[in-house]
Each structure stands twice: as C-alpha cells, then as structure tokens.
Amino acid sequence: xxxxxxxxxxxxxxxxxxxxxxxxxxxxxxxxxxxxxxxxxxxxxxxxxxxxxxxxxxxxxxxxxxxxxxxxxxxxxxxxxxxxxxxxxxxxxxxxxxxxxxxxxxxxxxxxxxxxxxxxxxxxxxxxxxxxxxxxxxxxxxxxxxxxxxxxxxxxxxxxxxxxxxxxxxxxxxxxxxxxxxxxxxxxxxxxxxxxxxx
Ligand code: TYD
Numbered sequence: 001x002x003x004x005x006x007x008x009x010x011x012x013x014x015x016x017x018x019x020x021x022x023x024x025x026x027x028x029x030x031x032x033x034x035x036x037x038x039x040x041x042x043x044x045x046x047x048x049x050x051x052x053x054x055x056x057x058x059x060x061x062x063x064x065x066x067x068x069x070x071x072x073x074x075x076x077x078x079x080x081x082x083x084x085x086x087x088x089x090x091x092x093x094x095x096x097x098x099x100x101x102x103x104x105x106x107x108x109x110x111x112x113x114x115x116x117x118x119x120x121x122x123x124x125x126x127x128x129x130x131x132x133x134x135x136x137x138x139x140x141x142x143x144x145x146x147x148x149x150x151x152x153x154x155x156x157x158x159x160x161x162x163x164x165x166x167x168x169x170x171x172x173x174x175x176x177x178x179x180x181x182x183x184x185x186x187x188x189x190x191x192x193x194x195x196x197x198x199x
Pocket of ligand 1: 052094144
C-alpha cells in the first residue's frame with residue numbers, strides 16, 4: 001500500500017491540492033482512495049463534528065485524535081494508493097505544547113501499523129503574510145481553526161520539527177505554499193513519480 005498524507009495550516013492550499021491530485025488520478029485511471037482526519041468514515045464523521053466544536057483540554061484532544069485515528073485505520077482495507085487529508089503530523093503540530101506532549105504523541109505514532117506510515121508527506125508551508133491575505137479574501141474559518149489562528153508560530157515550528165523527525169521510511173516534503181496552485185500540483189506529481197508511488 002502506498003500512503004500519502006497532506007499537511008498544512010488553514011489557507012495553505014492543502015484542500016485545493018488534494019482535489020487536483022484526485023482529478024489527476026482519475027484522469028490517469030489510477031486506483032486510489034482518499035480519507036480525512038478527524039473523521040474518514042460514517043461514525044467518525046459524527047465524532048469529528050463533536051471534536052471540532054469542543055472545548056476539550058489538550059491532553060484529551062491528543063487522545064481523542066488518536067482514538068479516532070486508530071479506529072479509522074482499523075476500518076481501512078489495503079489500497080493501491082491511500083491519501084490522507086491530515087494525519088498524525090497534525091496532532092504533533094496542533095496539540096504539542098510541552099515535552100510531555102511531544103513524548104506522548106511520538107509514542108502514539110509508534111503504535112501505528114507501519115503499513116500506514118506515509119511514503120510521502122506533503123507539508124504546505126505558508127508564511128504569515130500569505131496567510132493573512134488569503135484569510136481576508138476567503139473570510140471566516142471554523143471554530144477550531146479560529147482557536148489555533150493565534151498560535152500560528154507554535155504550529156509552524158512544530159511542523160518544522162516534524163520535518164526533521166524520521167518516522168519509519170517516510171519522506172517529508174515541504175512545499176512553499178505561496179507558489180501558484182499549478183506549480184505546486186506539478187511539484188506534487190513530480191515527487192509521486194520520483195518516489196515510485198506511480199509509474
Ligand atoms: P478542517 O476543517 O479539516 O480544517 P482544514 O481545512 O484546515 O484541514 O479542520 C480540521 C481541524 O482539526 C484543523 O484546525 C486542524 C485540526 N486537527 C488537530 O488539531 N489535530 C489533529 O490531529 C487533526 C487530524 C486535526
């Protein structure tokens with residue numbers, strides 16, 4: 001199974017790129033499956049609504065996100081290509097404040113079956129200026145995103161840290177999110193070919 005994950009802050013263009021990749025796979029008759037976190041199946045989408053509306057404390061959030069994650073993984077059948085819209089890096093980026101959080105999250109990542117560890121993770125790194133510009137153009141975000149908006153620097157730093165932590169054999173690819181969507185799409189495809197996820 002070839003697993004790919006997409007990561008990034010709100011307004012990073014992550015969803016746009018996932019949609020472009022979906023179209024690309026369809027056009028080229030490549031069998032694939034897409035999922036998202038939190039959520040990903042019928043029951044977990046209900047839990048998603050609750051989590052994203054919640055005021056849970058951080059430790060509870062870490063455990064909720066991982067509980068939802070393990071449940072999702074146990075429901076997934078082997079695929080040719082499986083694409084995640086957010087995966088464990090999001091928990092590290094958003095819920096890691098202290099060393100204790102860090103150790104707990106890394107320990108939980110260790111518990112993930114290796115077959116689900118992405119071969120490629122695309123992280124769309126956005127700078128504050130681009131973020132604010134896009135926020136102004138697109139308007140309001142959900143409650144959860146609002147909560148983390150003021151923590152941009154911490155989250156960005158956590159993603160940077162994650163880019164340096166080797167998780168099994170995966171390749172963490174940081175992409176400059178201020179580039180055009182066409183350029184980014186080409187970069188995504190180029191890497192998928194380079195790392196032999198498709199021919
Ligand atoms: P979503 O509406 O999917 O946002 P986006 O379009 O930015 O992906 O909301 C997902 C939110 O959940 C987002 O703010 C990030 C957050 N999140 C965490 O904080 N930890 C996690 O482990 C995951 C999977 C998501």
